[in-house]
Amino acid sequence: MSTKTSILPVVGSHHRTLEVEVLRYDPDKDDKPYYQTYQVPCEEEWVILDVINYIKDNLDRTLSYRWSCHMAVCGSCGMMVNGEPTLTCASFVRDMPAKIRVEPLENFPVARDLIVDMDSFVEKLSSVKPYIIAADERTVEDGTFTQLPAQLADYMSYTHCINCLLCYAACPQVNLNEGFVGPAALALAHRYNLDSRDKGRSVREDVVASNAGIWECSFVGACSEVCPKHVDPAAAIQQIKIAATGDYFINFLMPWKKSKNTDEASSGGGK
Amino acid sequence: MSTYDPNVAPKVSNKPIIWSLFAAGGTVTALLTPVLVLLFALAVPLGILPAEMFSYARMESLLASPLIRLVVFGILFLSLWHTAHRMRITVHDFGLRSDGAAVFVFYGLAAIATIVLAVALI
Incomplete structure (x- = not known):
C-alpha cells in the first residue's frame, strides 16, 4: 500500500544517514591500515x-578507489561491504543496515585505500590462454567461422565475466593458497574449451589441469554465490574436472594420442 | 597445495586418479543413501515393509551370487574412497595444512578397508 502518486522514486529526497566505516591505507604514510568513519x-x-562517491566529492578528497561505468559492466568497483564481496554499483543502500563497513577486496594486496593490486590475477588470467586456439591456421580467404545458435549457447553464460574479482575475494581456496589459478580464470578457460571454434583444451590443460588449477578447488561454491553476472565458475570448474579426468585416462591408456587434441566431445560437434 | 608460478612450466596433475573414485563414490552414495534410509530407517520401523524381508538368512542368500557380491564390493569400494578424499579436503578446508599426513591416514585407512572388503566379499 503506497500513498505515492508516482511510480518513480522521489529523486533527491534525503532518505537516511548512513554511518560508513572505510578502510584507509596509504603505504607511503601509514604503518598499517585503519578505519575512518563518515556520516553520509x-x-x-x-x-x-x-x-563512496559522495564521500570523495563532499567529505574527503583523499579517498582512493576504482570505478567507472556505474552499471555493473566494467567490473572495477568491487569491494568488501560488511565482509561480503560486493559490486558496489549494483548493491542498494536501502538493503543495508544503518552502519556499513567498506574494505578493499579480500585475498589481494592493498595498493591504497580501497584499491587492490590485481597483477597476480591478470597473470593467472593470461596463463589459461583465454582466446580461440583453432585446429589449424586460418587465413582471411577461409572466411569466418560458422557457429550454430546451440553451439553459442554452450558457452554464452561463461562469457559474461567482467573480471570484478568478487569470486577471488570469496574463494576460501584462494585465501588458503594465493597460487590457486582461481574461479574467474578457470571459468574463462572453460568458456574457450566449450567454444566449437576452439581446439585448444589440451594446450590449456598444462595450467588448467595442474595442481594449482582446477584440482585446488574443493567445490565450496562461494564464487558462484557472489558473482554479479551469474557466470557460475563453480560449475565451470566441476565440468572441467570431469573433462580433464577423461583426458587424463585417455592419455594414460593411449599415450600415442597425447599430442592430439582431445576436446571433440565438448566442442558441441562442430565441423 | 600447489602454487601457480608464471616462471615454472606447470604439470598436468595426477589427481584424476583419486578424483574419479571420489566423483563416482559421491554419485553412488548420493543415489543410494536415501534409498537405504528409506528402507531401513523408515519403511521397516514403520511396518510398511516386513522385517523378514531383510532377515539375515535372506541377505546371506542374496550374497551367495558372485555378481551381487561384486556390486556390493563396488558400492562400498567407491564410498570408501569418496569418504577418504572428502576427509582429506575437509581437513584442508579446516586449515590443517599437512596434506601428506592426511593422504597417508585417510587413503591408508581406505586401502586397508578395501583389502578387508576384497577378502570378505571376493
Missing part, C-alpha cells in the same frame, strides 16, 4: 558506489 546523507535510490 543517502537518497532512497542510491547504491553503495554513490555513497
Whole structure:
C-alpha cells in the first residue's frame, strides 16, 4: 500500500544517514591500515558506489578507489561491504543496515585505500590462454567461422565475466593458497574449451589441469554465490574436472594420442 | 597445495586418479543413501515393509551370487574412497595444512578397508 502518486522514486529526497566505516591505507604514510568513519546523507535510490562517491566529492578528497561505468559492466568497483564481496554499483543502500563497513577486496594486496593490486590475477588470467586456439591456421580467404545458435549457447553464460574479482575475494581456496589459478580464470578457460571454434583444451590443460588449477578447488561454491553476472565458475570448474579426468585416462591408456587434441566431445560437434 | 608460478612450466596433475573414485563414490552414495534410509530407517520401523524381508538368512542368500557380491564390493569400494578424499579436503578446508599426513591416514585407512572388503566379499 503506497500513498505515492508516482511510480518513480522521489529523486533527491534525503532518505537516511548512513554511518560508513572505510578502510584507509596509504603505504607511503601509514604503518598499517585503519578505519575512518563518515556520516553520509543517502537518497532512497542510491547504491553503495554513490555513497563512496559522495564521500570523495563532499567529505574527503583523499579517498582512493576504482570505478567507472556505474552499471555493473566494467567490473572495477568491487569491494568488501560488511565482509561480503560486493559490486558496489549494483548493491542498494536501502538493503543495508544503518552502519556499513567498506574494505578493499579480500585475498589481494592493498595498493591504497580501497584499491587492490590485481597483477597476480591478470597473470593467472593470461596463463589459461583465454582466446580461440583453432585446429589449424586460418587465413582471411577461409572466411569466418560458422557457429550454430546451440553451439553459442554452450558457452554464452561463461562469457559474461567482467573480471570484478568478487569470486577471488570469496574463494576460501584462494585465501588458503594465493597460487590457486582461481574461479574467474578457470571459468574463462572453460568458456574457450566449450567454444566449437576452439581446439585448444589440451594446450590449456598444462595450467588448467595442474595442481594449482582446477584440482585446488574443493567445490565450496562461494564464487558462484557472489558473482554479479551469474557466470557460475563453480560449475565451470566441476565440468572441467570431469573433462580433464577423461583426458587424463585417455592419455594414460593411449599415450600415442597425447599430442592430439582431445576436446571433440565438448566442442558441441562442430565441423 | 600447489602454487601457480608464471616462471615454472606447470604439470598436468595426477589427481584424476583419486578424483574419479571420489566423483563416482559421491554419485553412488548420493543415489543410494536415501534409498537405504528409506528402507531401513523408515519403511521397516514403520511396518510398511516386513522385517523378514531383510532377515539375515535372506541377505546371506542374496550374497551367495558372485555378481551381487561384486556390486556390493563396488558400492562400498567407491564410498570408501569418496569418504577418504572428502576427509582429506575437509581437513584442508579446516586449515590443517599437512596434506601428506592426511593422504597417508585417510587413503591408508581406505586401502586397508578395501583389502578387508576384497577378502570378505571376493
